Amino acid sequence: MKLDILFINDVHGYIAPHNELFYGKNGEYIAEAGGYARLHSKVEEIRMKNPNTLLFDGGDTFHGTKPIVDSKGEAMVPILNKMNFDAMTSHWDFAYGPEQHKTITDQLNYPNLACNIFKPNGELFSTPSKLFSMGGVTIGVIGVAALIVDKVMPPSFAGDLRFTDGLKEVPQHIDKLKKEGATVIILLSHNGMPQDTALLKQVEGIDICLSAHTHNRLYSPVKVKDAMLIQCGCHGSFIGRMTLDIEGGRIQSHWYELITIDDKIKENEAMKVLVDRILEGYKDIQNNIVGKTEQILHRYATINASLDELMHQGACFVTDTDICFSNGWRYGIPIDKGDITEDDLYNMAPMNPPVSVIELTGKEIKSMLEENLSRTFSCDPMKQMGGYAKRIFGLHLNIRIENPDGEKIQELLYKGNHIEMDKTYKVSFITVQGVPNKYGFNRQQTGFRLVEAIKRYLEAHPHFSPLKNKTYRLV
Structure with a gap:
């Protein structure tokens, strides 16, 4: 069975095509990239070719541009639901406080996963993990939100929530998911590439790490012990595609590409309507x-x-x-x-x-x-x-x-x-x-x-x- 894992991270509210920085033989240059209308087209193209496809968002999604901040993140909901993600996790998504974070994520048609956020009474704030079944294979996904939310962000972000680094919690959820039949384990983390690498060196049983926060453009997976880590730049300018060949419940081989979301990708018209509707009231400042x-x-x-x-x-x-x-x-x-x-x-x-x-x-x-x-x-x-x-x-x-x-x-x-x-x-x-x-x-x-x-x-x-x-x- 071939499983496609698609991943974006750190979009930061950039819902339309925008300037992106690239590096050429003569130094830095700017080209247009990104936009959910193009992202949607690329995702649907891959889904049409392979129904065994999972799509994940690494967080930093509900904050970063004026239209999204003005709506306290809620303007993103129709766009994200049309993308039909399978799960996400969080960081700046707490910018409006825990209650608004819950208000937004409750409107999504997929879960916000985090095994490392705790209420004062010790209960989890978010769903920690989820099982998916694709082509006869059970995939377990564990979420880790950014550990820094209650440490260096403004106090209103975390409120009375406590965020850990996940080192204690992730192994517990790996064991739980494997007991429930998972043969492939994915870590969906917003801790950053250095932190995720450190965790992978200490924790056994993770196959794929979808890493966010540090905006690395990784053009090939980074192998950490038995796990493969990817990260896909920022602002929705790139999407990562990892194709796994799974037989007997085990990954036999993999293929990966970092796809630039450029003007070669045709915009999905229905998604473009949603994006344009949000940006309509902001033309004056754009001009x-x-x-x-x-x-x-x-x-x-x-x-x-x-x-x-x-x-x-x-x-x-x-x-x-x-x-x-x-x-x-x-x-x-x-x-x-x-x-x-x-x-x-x-x-x-x-x-x-x-x-x-x-x-x-x-x-x-x-x-x-x-x-x-x-x-x-x-x-x-x-x-x-x-x-x-x-x-x-x-x-x-x-x-x-x-x-x-x-x-x-x-x-x-x-x-x-x-x-x-x-x-x-x-x-x-x-x-x-x-x-x-x-x-x-x-x-x-x-x-x-x-x-x-x-x-x-x-x-x-x-x-x-x-x-x-x-x-x-x-x-």
Whole structure:
């Protein structure tokens, strides 16, 4: 029996075709990719050829663009139900709190799986696993939501829920599913490739790991002991297809491809109608040109990000500060050379958070950045928290990522001089992930929200070009 497993992850609310960053022999370039109308066409094409097909969503689905955030994720429901997924798991999908997460997922025609989310009374918050029968083969699927939801995300995301790394729970569900007849075990996880690899090294019995969160474009499966791990980029620009040849309840061979969802794939008209209906009220911001850029802007890098620099310049402009911090968000499509639209600004942070200011000592700044670098580059994958390294404007760091925790910063420079540990600096920041609550004093929200701040900056500086002196330097 041939079983097709289809997988997408980290779509982040990008329901229509959009800019995507690619890498060619001459460097980075932008091409159009993605969109659920094309995804639907490709999935149905495969299903027509092989009815023994399962389709999974790795999460980060109900958040990431203004239309989806405005609806608190619910605008996605008709689209996802038409896709007819078999299961999904979660991360940013908790952005509106546990109650709204349940409201959304209860409307889906498939389960949201997570064996590692617990209520205060110890009960599971979500269905942990599910059995599927295909061509006489029983497949068990176990969900693992992002372990970081209650650790580094805003407190409202998790509420009183507790998220574990799954190391204890996954083996229990493998045993349960096998007792119920499963001969193939799939792990559907939003912990990230480093974490999933660590789990696979410690847990026996997983055949396939569908990994999300870290936005890796894997063009072939990664073998970890007896398991095969795949991950499929982000924003719905790619779909992974793994074909398994199963005989006697065992996988005899496999074939895999990472499919780019480009304009060679015809859009499904019925799905396009659903997508267009959601986007209808957002044409004004899509057409409103607010500036221009002389180079590609993106945040597809672990350390320096030109897209976030534009965001920071806006925050500094309206607060009269020259240092700014924000989280190392992975989501958000690139902006190509040329026009910058108001919609592009919302894609940077679709919740359009207020711009805040705070006073930090040099010692606090260094401590905060060392903590972030230790989390980002921890040798223990289960201690890696969040996305990319914290985004910074106005400071320069010479770092050695191989150094021990707390000692990764060789030099921390402000205006070309070493930052003074006992001096106080007024800085701007974007969301509590930019500057956690335990740092600083005189924390205040300004009267400006982020999109307005960037628009004001671009009114004064309509042609944006990132600084050549990058924030982080690896030395």
